[in-house]
Amino acid sequence: MTAPTTTALRKGGRWIEQWDPEDETFWKEKGERIARRNLIFSVLSEHIGFSIWTLWSVMVLFMGPQYGIDPAGKFFLIATATLVGAVVRVPYTFAVARFGGRNWTVFSALMLLLPTVAALFVMKPGTSYTTFMVVAALTGVGGGNFASSMTNINSFFPLRKKGWALGLNAGGGNIGVPVVQLVGLLVIGTAGATHPRIVLAAYIPLIVLAAVFALLCMDNLAPVRNDTGAAKEAVGDGHTWIMAFLYIGTFGSFIGYSFAFGLVLQTQFGRTPLQAASLTFVGPLLGSLIRPVGGSLADRLGGARITLWNFAAMAAATGAVVYASFEKSLAVFLTGFIALFILTGLGNGSTYKMIPGIFQAKALAKGMSGEAAAAYGRRLSGASMGLIGAVGALGGLGINLVFRQAFLTSGSGTAAFVTFLAFYGVCFVVTWAVYLRRPAAAPARTEITEAKPQLSYAEV
Incomplete structure (x- = not known):
């Protein structure tokens, strides 16, 4: 493949006609610089998207x-936003190839103005619950930004760099969750708990800024095209659904807990809005910051290994939260919950690294x-990422609904945490059984010339 060239104004934007990140000469001379620039402004747009989604x-x-x-009604509001954010991830994934990564980033950023401006008008006492539901649903478009951003960046980087990138x-992007919570804390701490519109007004210029930077600084990749065959093959591949299940355990937990943390502190531990807001951002912040570490560890040690032991640690942290719920210990509860956030971040990085590695291993086999x-590997991983991301985000919906039911029936979230503990145990078993369990040794009499390529996932 020849060195890429950029053609301006093709199809209405900056298009790179050829792209081969696996070519080390091209990568060192030109590709890495272009990929990093697109990564920076992709992160900015996705960051704002996460803030609006949550x-x-x-x-x-x-x-x-x-x-x-x-409280049950509030949990249902945040569950509505989670649901819409999960569903729109599928069309957002395919939009990158249809319209171009840069073009879609501009459009998806500007779409965030719709829920933000709507909330600015309706966020006051006396507004009907139905209206709040509709506006909460609109914020789901921010969840779609993650899927399109990850699909786009996956195409820019070589396999050896995908975990890190x-x-x-x-x-x-995930840091958008604690940032919006910090903005909320700042407003509650200074203006009081009766001025939510200040939070909304602060985000409008940021949304416009993200769209402008994407317009001026990002590129479209012409070789990236929607591949109907790859999409069908990904849907029919069992590994797509297994990874979607595992991603429920990592990202579903992260986004579900991010939505619910402050409300749990208010409802179960009687914290005031200011007290809850002063604690809510810590877990999502640490979980977001550590996600690249999970990807880097997966690059070096294998995503399946990191994911396996991460689920074991998540089960242990959840056990501490269950204990704290029974003992009504806020200190132990916060320690366990924040540990959960950190572990979801590690697991998010390692599971997403596994996806391209799995399909690369299948190709070798x-x-x-x-x-x-x-x-x-690029075809199948790109096609599967949107579906995996969508199903994983539905895990956040599940967490919100389980919390809602637990508080409805018992006034406490303890039963919900017991449910989550059991689920992490299942995720641990599935990861081991599918990706780390060693196959039985072949009979010694088998001739080496007769041996077929064996599929090994231990390094994915």
């Missing part, structure tokens, strides 16, 4: 008794090698 984790802290909404892209194997 906006209602902050808005519910402003909704005092005068709003007339009970995808981890940094996702981690920088099919007898492919070199660029053919790399191309197969």
